[in-house]
Amino acid sequence: MKKIAQLLSLALVLMLAFSLTACGKKSLTIWVGTESQEFYQQMVDDYVENYNATHDENFPSEIVVKGVDSGAAAAQFLDDTEAGPDIFTIPHDNLGKLTAGSSSIAAITNQALIAQMEADNPQTFLDVSKSTVDGTTYYFAVPYVSQSLVLYYNSSVLTAEDVQTWEGISAKAIAYSSTVGHEVKAATILGTDGYNNSFLLLSEYYNSSNELTTSVQLYENGVASACYATGDDTIAAMKWGRRYFQLTSGGIDQAGSSGWEEELKDEYSLCLIGGAWNYNAALAALGSNLGIAVLPEFTITNADAYGTIAAGTVYQSGTFTDCKCFVMKKGSDYQAYLEDILIYLSSVSVQEQSFETCANLPAYKNAADEFAAMSADTLAAKLASCEIEMFNYGIAQPFGYVQKYNTWFYSKGAPDLIYAMLKNTDNAYPDDASILSCLQTCETIWKTGAQN
Amino acid sequence: MTKKKKPNVFKKIGKGFKNFYDRFVRGSIYTKISYLIMGFGNLARGQIWKGMIFLVCQVGFVLLMVLCPEINSTPFGYKAFANLITLGDNPGDINTAADNSMLMLLFGVLMIGITFLYLALYVSNTKSSYHNDMLLKEGKKVSNFKEDLHDLTDSKFHLTMMIPAMVGILIFTLLPTIFMILIAFTNYDSLHTGQNLVDWVGFSNFAQIFNGSASEIGTMFFPVLGWTFVWAFIATFSNYFLGIFLGILINKRGIKAKVLWRTIFILTIALPQFITLLAVRKILGNLGPVNTLLVKLGILASPVEFLDQAANEFTARGMVLLINLWIGIPYTMLQTSGILMNIPKDLYEAATVDGATRRQTFWKITFPYILFVTTPYLISSFVGNITSFNIIYLLTGGGPTNPGFKAGETDLLVTWLYKLTIDENEYNMGAVISIMTFIITASITLIFYSRSKAFKQEDAFQ
Numbered sequence: 077m078k079k080i081a082q083l084l085s086l087a088l089v090l091m092l093a094f095s096l097t098a099c100g101k102k103s104l105t106i107w108v109g110t111e112s113q114e115f116y117q118q119m120v121d122d123y124v125e126n127y128n129a130t131h132d133e134n135f136p137s138e139i140v141v142k143g144v145d146s147g148a149a150a151a152q153f154l155d156d157t158e159a160g161p162d163i164f165t166i167p168h169d170n171l172g173k174l175t176a177g178s179s180s181i182a183a184i185t186n187q188a189l190i191a192q193m194e195a196d197n198p199q200t201f202l203d204v205s206k207s208t209v210d211g212t213t214y215y216f217a218v219p220y221v222s223q224s225l226v227l228y229y230n231s232s233v234l235t236a237e238d239v240q241t242w243e244g245i246s247a248k249a250i251a252y253s254s255t256v257g258h259e260v261k262a263a264t265i266l267g268t269d270g271y272n273n274s275f276l277l278l279s280e281y282y283n284s285s286n287e288l289t290t291s292v293q294l295y296e297n298g299v300a301s302a303c304y305a306t307g308d309d310t311i312a313a314m315k316w317g318r319r320y321f322q323l324t325s326g327g328i329d330q331a332g333s334s335g336w337e338e339e340l341k342d343e344y345s346l347c348l349i350g351g352a353w354n355y356n357a358a359l360a361a362l363g364s365n366l367g368i369a370v371l372p373e374f375t376i377t378n379a380d381a382y383g384t385i386a387a388g389t390v391y392q393s394g395t396f397t398d399c400k401c402f403v404m405k406k407g408s409d410y411q412a413y414l415e416d417i418l419i420y421l422s423s424v425s426v427q428e429q430s431f432e433t434c435a436n437l438p439a440y441k442n443a444a445d446e447f448a449a450m451s452a453d454t455l456a457a458k459l460a461s462c463e464i465e466m467f468n469y470g471i472a473q474p475f476g477y478v479q480k481y482n483t484w485f486y487s488k489g490a491p492d493l494i495y496a497m498l499k500n501t502d503n504a505y506p507d508d509a510s511i512l513s514c515l516q517t518c519e520t521i522w523k524t525g526a527q528n
Numbered sequence: 529m530t531k532k533k534k535p536n537v538f539k540k541i542g543k544g545f546k547n548f549y550d551r552f553v554r555g556s557i558y559t560k561i562s563y564l565i566m567g568f569g570n571l572a573r574g575q576i577w578k579g580m581i582f583l584v585c586q587v588g589f590v591l592l593m594v595l596c597p598e599i600n601s602t603p604f605g606y607k608a609f610a611n612l613i614t615l616g617d618n619p620g621d622i623n624t625a626a627d628n629s630m631l632m633l634l635f636g637v638l639m640i641g642i643t644f645l646y647l648a649l650y651v652s653n654t655k656s657s658y659h660n661d662m663l664l665k666e667g668k669k670v671s672n673f674k675e676d677l678h679d680l681t682d683s684k685f686h687l688t689m690m691i692p693a694m695v696g697i698l699i700f701t702l703l704p705t706i707f708m709i710l711i712a713f714t715n716y717d718s719l720h721t722g723q724n725l726v727d728w729v730g731f732s733n734f735a736q737i738f739n740g741s742a743s744e745i746g747t748m749f750f751p752v753l754g755w756t757f758v759w760a761f762i763a764t765f766s767n768y769f770l771g772i773f774l775g776i777l778i779n780k781r782g783i784k785a786k787v788l789w790r791t792i793f794i795l796t797i798a799l800p801q802f803i804t805l806l807a808v809r810k811i812l813g814n815l816g817p818v819n820t821l822l823v824k825l826g827i828l829a830s831p832v833e834f835l836d837q838a839a840n841e842f843t844a845r846g847m848v849l850l851i852n853l854w855i856g857i858p859y860t861m862l863q864t865s866g867i868l869m870n871i872p873k874d875l876y877e878a879a880t881v882d883g884a885t886r887r888q889t890f891w892k893i894t895f896p897y898i899l900f901v902t903t904p905y906l907i908s909s910f911v912g913n914i915t916s917f918n919i920i921y922l923l924t925g926g927g928p929t930n931p932g933f934k935a936g937e938t939d940l941l942v943t944w945l946y947k948l949t950i951d952e953n954e955y956n957m958g959a960v961i962s963i964m965t966f967i968i969t970a971s972i973t974l975i976f977y978s979r980s981k982a983f984k985q986e987d988a989f990q
Contacts, residue, residue: 151953154721158600158628173722178620180722209622258823259830268929324830332814333837342815406723407625489932496931527932 104137104410106417107164109400112434113143116421119429123420137410139417146400150174153405162408163417168204168399169473171217175207182404183214186415190215196424198441200472201399217401219439220422221430224466225275225395226459227263228358229347230340231367239347239367242374242393246326249346253325256343262320263328263347264336266354268495271396271473272330275349275371276317277494278394278470281309281385288392288469294522303522306515308383313391314497314511315380321498330495337361351398352437355459368458370465371395382508395470399439437463489527490518548651551658559657566650569657573664577673582653589646602631604639612636615714616725629726630716637706641698712959721953733960745957748935748944749964755845756940759920760913763852768906770853771860772898778861779868790865793858801855805922808851809835836927841937848923848938855919856909860902867901868894903980910976911969915942941965 108116120139127135142161144152150170153160157180166174174181184190194202197219205217229239233252238244242262249262265272280288291307320328331339339345340361348358349371359366371393378387402421404414420426424446427438432449435456444450444464450457497505497514505511517527552563562569567582596605603611612635616627660670671679680688712733716726739746778789796804812818812834819831838844871894879889899906920926920943926936934952935944941961949958977983 154953157625157722173718176719176722177724178624178626179622183622212622214622330837332831333809333833333835334813334815338813338815344815406623489930489934492929492931501931 102137102409104139104413105161105163106139106141107144107146107149107161108141109146109165110143112430112436113141115430115433117141119421119426120417123417136413154180157405160405162405162410163402163414164405165220165400165402166217168201168217168219168401171204171207171401171403174403175209175216179207179209179216180406181216182406182408182411182414183209183216184218184404184415184418185214186419189218189415189419192419192422193218196422196440198439198467200397200467201439204399204472205401217403218418218422219399219401220427221400221436222397222439222463222467223351223353223399223437224397224463224470225271225349225351225371226462226466227347227369227371228340228350228354228362229367229369230343230362230365232365233343233346234367236367236369239369240372242320242328242372245347245372246320246323250326252343252346258344259325260343261329261339261345262323262326263349264331264339264345265328265349266331266336268330268491270491271398272349273491273494273498274396274470274473275393276313276498277305277310278396279313279374279391280394280469281313281376281389281391290394294471294473301523303519305519305522306512308385310515311508311511312376312380312382312385312389314494314515315382315508316374316376316391318498318500318505318511319379322500329499352435352459352463355435355456359455366455368455368462370462371469392469395466396473397467397470398473431460435459490521493518493521544651548654551654554661555654555658556661559654559661562653562657566653569653569660573660573670575660575670575673575676578656578676582649582656585646585649589642592642599635600628600631601625602628602635604635608632608635608639612639615727619725620723626723626725629714629720629724633710633714633726634707637703637710641703708959708962711955712963714956716955717957718953729956733956736957737960737964744933744935744948745960748930748933749961752935752939752941752944753964753968755938756914759845759849759916759940760910762849763856763913763916764906764910766849766853767856768860768902768909771857772864772895774857774861775864775868776894779865790862793861796854796858797862801918802922804855805851805918808854809923812847836924836929836936836938838928841928844924844928844938848919851923852916852919859909860905863902863905864898867898871897900981903983904977907973907976907980911973914940914969914972915965916940917942917946921946 106116106120120141124135124139144164146165147167147170149164150166150173153164154173184193193205193215197205201219201222202215205215205219206213207216208214227239229245234245234248238248246262249260253260265275270277278290278292280290283289289309291304291309293302293304296302317328320326332344336345336348336350337357337360340348340358348354350358373393374391376385376387376389376391381387381389402418404411404418408414422439424438424440427436427440427443428447428449430436431438431443431447437443437460438447440446444461450460493514497511500506505514521527552560556569558569558572561572562582565583566586567579569579570576570582571579593605596603596607598604611627611632614632615629616632618627620626663670713728713730714720714726715729720726733745736743736745737749774793777783778786783789810816814831814833814837818834819828822828823831833839833843834847835844838847875893876889879893884892917940920938920940924936924938926939926943926947928937930936934947939947942965945958945961945965948954948961
């Protein structure tokens with residue numbers, strides 16, 4: 077009897093403790109990328125200190141910054157929006173699913189924040205920070221970090237001149253194969269998704285006026301049906317790519333099952349097409365032999381010429397650019413404070429400190445000219461300058477104006493089809509007509525979410 | 529032997545209703561009132577605590593139903609029943625949240641569960657009051673609270689032990705299962721997460737399986753199901769027979785250092801499976817030691833991909849089956865070793881006296897004995913292989929990829945289901961595949977186990 081009474085008392089105490097925990101007011105929570113958690117915790121601590129010093133009342137809550145996988149944050153938030161953070165970070169192409177329906181995130185209404193965004197960010201990032209809900213277009217996201225693809229290369233084998241063209245890299249790789257006694261790839265791509273094949277899909281050619289141009293359209297002006305990837309220039313680029321994807325030595329392909337780090341380290345590949353997030357691993361693989369450059373040019377040969385694109389036409393490899401943005405939960409208990417926090421976290425000074433501390437490439441459009449750390453003679457600064465130069469050859473990956481459609485995440489295998497075409501898997505893409513057919517299927521997928 | 533007649537469920541339910549009616553008719557006025565006010569029959573007989581518990585439960589239930597308290601703007605009570613039908617009708621706007629369809633579904637299921645529990649308690653209240661009537665009629669004394677509590681540690685101790693387990697099963701197994709089954713009848717997919725209303729769609733998700741090329745599930749379900757069966761069959765029987773072979777080999781007279789051999793094979797069980805599998809993946813990588821060795825020996829001209837990037841599905845499938853042997857054989861070997869040590873020696877002696885050859889002894893004594901004992905293991909192993917996640921996911925991730933589809937060439941139903949739900953947020957399709965997987969595994973288990981000797985002749989080898 078005594079034992080039962082003790083057990084009952086214990087159960088009661090536990091229930092009480094749980095109830096008290098559940099009833100307690102939640103702290104204001106911010107999710108950022110794991111790599112930046114400490115930095116942003118410091119920033120918000122400074123913000124709170126400054127707030128308390130300049131206001132009559134203290135800030136109403138402590139602010140907790142949690143490090144998460146920013147690529148998965150949106151999906152995690154959507155699983156349980158009520159329990160989600162007040163502010164969190166997303167890659168901009170996740171915005172579509174967050175604003176679907178009546179939107180799970182809050183629209184930005186603070187005019188000071190909007191003015192700061194419009195003054196500091198390139199137009200391309202502003203365009204992808206908006207979405208339309210119930211017929212009205214709002215800003216939903218605040219860009220604060222940007223990224224694009226660059227070339228990491230083995231500088232003990234390749235010179236800065238070699239890496240200006242894919243042909244130069246390929247020739248060196250073929251020659252190096254006989255030196256080391258095994259096949260050496262010109263370059264490794266990180267995967268077969270749309271981001272990684274964008275160096276080909278978004279490549280631009282120099283027209284007769286020596287201007288870079290492309291016929292590719294992806295959700296142009298936010299119209300779901302405005303996708304076009306079957307122009308002569310795209311097919312010629314794919315034909316060029318197909319030749320290189322099928323070369324064993326001197327070719328381009330995704331990393332083998334041992335991983336791209338092993339391939340770079342053991343000289344089975346001379347380059348990697350990657351982003352800033354690969355910098356540390358590339359440095360670990362190549363050490364002092366790591367070189368960084370913008371993605372190279374390539375030249376169309378007779379074998380690649382198609383329609384209006386003649387042999388000798390020069391292309392510049394392209395890239396999807398990407399920005400990370402802060403967004404706010406709709407219906408947050410701290411809604412009144414969130415936009416002010418975002419004004420601070422996305423300010424130029426915090427972006428500059430973020431670059432210096434965490435090597436986050438700022439979204440601020442004048443960063444290259446104004447941030448002293450960017451002109452330093454360091455690899456991190458070189459990476460930043462290459463990324464910024466690549467912005468000239470890239471577009472911000474559209475998130476799909478219909479929530480489901482996206483060239484990357486929600487593409488229902490379109491990137492796999494492009495990869496299969498480049499590899500000519502099972503000899504299923506033997507001629508120009510089959511390449512055209514493959515790209516037409518991809519267009520349909522981007523527009524409708526289905527293959528037919 | 530007479531066959532025991534199984535009680536008819538409908539008859540039992542009918543009897544329950546009849547008893548419920550009889551108690552009302554034959555019971556005292558207190559019992560009749562307890563049909564309206566729970567616990568009255570107990571309170572009137574001085575069972576204050578018991579009566580109060582019944583009464584508090586009734587008041588609590590009525591308040592819950594009428595007041596409809598809200599959690600995250602989603603109500604319980606009678607409104608939860610209504611919401612279960614509509615799954616919400618407020619789409620929200622830029623400033624206000626839409627109805628949370630998933631919470632409505634969850635609360636609806638919870639309310640059904642709470643209502644059933646309340647009804648069980650209600651019936652128990654009438655039984656308790658009627659029981660008191662009967663005791664008083666027989667001139668006996670009704671029990672007090674202390675005696676009731678004592679009963680819970682004595683004659684009704686089974687109830688004390690069972691109730692927490694039942695509550696656990698209800699909350700952690702039954703409720704999520706019902707919730708998952710119901711999701712299969714909704715359009716809860718990547719287009720309906722966040723601030724989007726979810727609707728009931730009947731059997732249309734199930735119909736997609738038979739809809740051919742109209743959807744991923746229609747195109748890929750049967751190919752993935754086919755490979756799942758091939759995988760489960762080969763993985764189960766190859767492990768089983770090779771495990772038996774190894775067990776017999778190690779237990780053979782004349783084999784030295786038996787313990788050492790057993791320990792070596794058991795090491796693969798002792799190590800966490802995911803570590804072993806990731807190590808194997810590394811070893812078989814295009815720049816891993818296996819490829820390096822084969823190239824250096826001149827067997828391969830250049831490294832080949834064995835797993836997710838294999839040139840064709842047969843290489844990848846063959847490799848995962850091969851690697852699975854390493855993981856699975858030690859389990860059968862261990863079981864077989866135990867069984868072999870327990871086969872009565874007199875069986876072998878009798879066989880020797882009768883002039884049986886070694887082969888005859890194996891096929892007539894050893895193998896039937898092993899088969900009899902391990903049939904339940906064989907069935908559970910087959911079912912386990914149908915839902916085997918780790919090996920496929922960690923070795924190939926379902927690859928080689930299948931252009932245009934999430935399901936790769938080595939994906940089993942369960943790994944495909946993971947991709948559909950976690951990567952693609954197609955929760956409704958994931959639920960459909962879960963239900964289909966359950967139907968398949970449950971059918972196989974029932975059919976084969978009920979036909980096995982281990983089930984029919986339970987005492988035969990004792």
